[in-house]
Amino acid sequence: MSIQVTLQPEPGQKSRAGLKLKKGMQQWMKVMPYIFLGVVGTAVFVIYPMIRNIIISFQEYSIMPNAENPFVGFANYVTAFTDPNNKVLMAIRNTFLNVAVTVPINWFLAIVFAVLINLHFVKHKMVFRTVYYLPIITSWIVVAFLFRFLFAGGEYGLINFIFYKQLGIFNEPVNFLSNYWSAMIVIWLFHIWKTVGWGVVIYLAALQGISREYYEAAQIDGANGTKQFWSITVPMLGPVTAFVLINLVNGAFNFFPQVYFITKGGPMDQTQTLPSLMYLQAFKNFNFGYASAVAVMMGIAVFLLTYSQMKKFGNQRFL
Template sequence: MTGQPVPGRDPRAGSKLKKGLKQWMAVLPFIFLGVAGTAVFVIYPMIRNIVISFQDYSIMPGANNPFVGFDNYVSAFTDPNNKVLMAIRNTFLNVAVTVPVNWLLAIVFAVLINLHFVKHKIVFRTVYYLPIITSWIVVAFLFRFLFAGGEYGLINYILYKQLGLFSEPINFLSNYWSAMVVIWLFHIWKTVGWGVVIYLAALQGISKEYYEAAAIDGANGTKQFWSITVPMLGPVTAFVLINLVNGAFNFFPQVYFITRGGPMDQTQTLPSLMYLQAFKNFNFGYASAVAVMMGIAVFALTYTQMKKFGNQRFL
């Protein structure tokens, strides 16, 4: 008879199926937009870049773009000026210097702001995050003024003119190491607020009972920091470090707006070298080869860090 449930069949199965289909139909347009956007703006450019890295590529309409095999990769490492090797050195040096400093400052500032006797936490959070939303160009011009050569740069004015610590003004941006220090300071000041905000949010999830128990056992503030705070923030630290490493690999505005790669291309990084070769020298195959090698390095390093932190147990 119609309307009677079929023996052995769960009448709720049909309703669950209909409900599931209805939910999928509701979210399918958003999934499609995400997949389409990823395909158009990520996957296709990535594949296209790999193809160009094996070509003597020209942007002129109708130009012949012959395949040259690995010639662009070989040229990158046989350049008599060693531009790629210098860029690789500077890129990994940026990671080695800025990531630990950025991480340590972020977690220390976050802990200090989160102390129970500190008032106006929102004000401090805003102050630390303000450089993040400030234009790279504005901050770059500020640092160029601070570290300008001659006696009229602010740092030179203070150290040379007022304090007399040097016999002559320092031309910070004309020396390799001083220029690199300026770039590192620029990057750290511009980005440290991001880590501070992330850690401030994470600190709210740590129970005060851990600190109370540690205080009863006689642990001071420093021991509590290294024995409780740092381990408890382990998963957040993994997220922060991976993003800091990726940010340190992408040193483009830091170099382009401060030193333009000088002096004598000694402060070039892989992103700035790619821009120089592609849009100044129109050597797109060479630039694409550098981009592919950088992408592989970033993927390998990020994957290694994710595996390392993924297999680690946190309190």
Template sequence: MSRRRAATAATPYLFLAPGLVLFAVTVLYPTLQAFQMSFFDWKIVGSATSEFLGLDNYARAFTDDHFWLALSNSGIYMVLTVAPQIVIGLGLALLIQKKSPTQPLFRVLFYLPVVTSWVVVSFLFKFLFSDGGLINFALGDLLHVTNGDTAWLADRWTGLIAICALGVWKGIGWSMMIFLAALQGVPQALIEAANMDGANRWQRFKVVTVPAIWPAILFVTVMLVIGGFNVFISVYLMTGGGPAGRTDVLLTYMYEQAFNNLDFGYGSAIAVILTIMVFMLSVVQMKVFRDRNGGGAQ
């Protein structure tokens, strides 16, 4: 009997084992290796041994002007993409939550960018924001807002606008689907009760809907913030961090240091700093959201 109980207790771990092994090999071990490398002048070419530097790579990062520029660009991207994805995604979810013959079509259309390759859409937006692209044609020839020759990707701020536009467009469908699933769980009895009490649409949304979907808002916000600081492909393919590194974000700067300059120690230090920063931001967000939700419940 004891063997049967032991076998029953071990069964879940046997099913989890392949995934845990894969996680350990592809995520855990590289993470620990990167943390180790961040304390060395890590050599991968030639017979020279890696030199232990202690915290020198971290001190170098905090005195590196380009590191702070990349960090500020990452923060700008995160701020300019997270809020629109939440607001527009929730708005779209509210619009299409009611069953209708066209609901499946709109779900597919809004979600299609999410499943489209980052490489494909990055090249698409690079073409749209090129000198002779559709954006310049629309703003110049059709709307006469500009001269139609704006070099969007050749300037830091216009380049970041183009990159952020891609991030928002591609992520709205994901936020919409999460909110759409959460809206299905809002108790209709509470909405009907608020309606009978004379609450208007905005009051019902504020008092009933928002508290009911608060966990989904927390989840979406945390995941979007993490994703915002991990932006890489769109920047790398649209601007390459240019001009002169002015649109670099943390991951493109880390990639440049590690794989172009072969400075794996410094690149690993940047990766560790980014990981710690994102983790701390996630913890703060979860605490703020939970405290606010608890206060609202009281």
């Protein structure tokens, strides 16, 4: 004969569970309006435009009222790669060149400047943070006009004035913005100077979380500053580096103000990037289907590159 005993929860336990559920529901009700606003904002300003852009890329789209906007299949994509002037191919080349040049330099300068400022004998760290971050909050247009003045052609651009008129290093004034490679270098310098401060501030914040014990132990073992930098600082900043690199890559793909305000795509559209080409085709030539096709291709490239970087860093183990 077996006796089954059923344990009933005590009244106090049941009331505590009810209070916990009630408190959780109250918390959800408080944050739900903000979540709803975020979801609506994302749907209206991100998801809908993205879907609409994909649809337009398959149309011969016109902004005129009551236009038919017929579907043309992949014609816009085919046109992008069969353009006799190779504008899309030049824009793709320049875009990936921007990533290959500016991302490593930007990352290296950001982490080196952050480490130098973070040294224990350096005072007034807040002043240095402000100085490095100041270009970030400065208007793109203001900085663009500054660089156009620095690298202006003729004798009275500042660089030409110093190296041609004063020092005599140049045999003649250099028209920086009329040559492909010199114009690209100016664009890269513009981008790096404008954005490197963001990485410096991020790394400065991350360096505060590295214990001094690692460096003290390395000093006891005889490691110099360079060895400590590559063996301790860089590995310890691994997760932050993943975040910084992903954002730097995304920024390098979105080279629009750098091109538009400095060269406007010249000379002869040779410095066009994918964003500037999209703007030119959409709002200058009113070829919205073509521009949307370019946007879709750029979006796929950015997604694949970002996803691969996230997967690569996500599988790594950091100290």
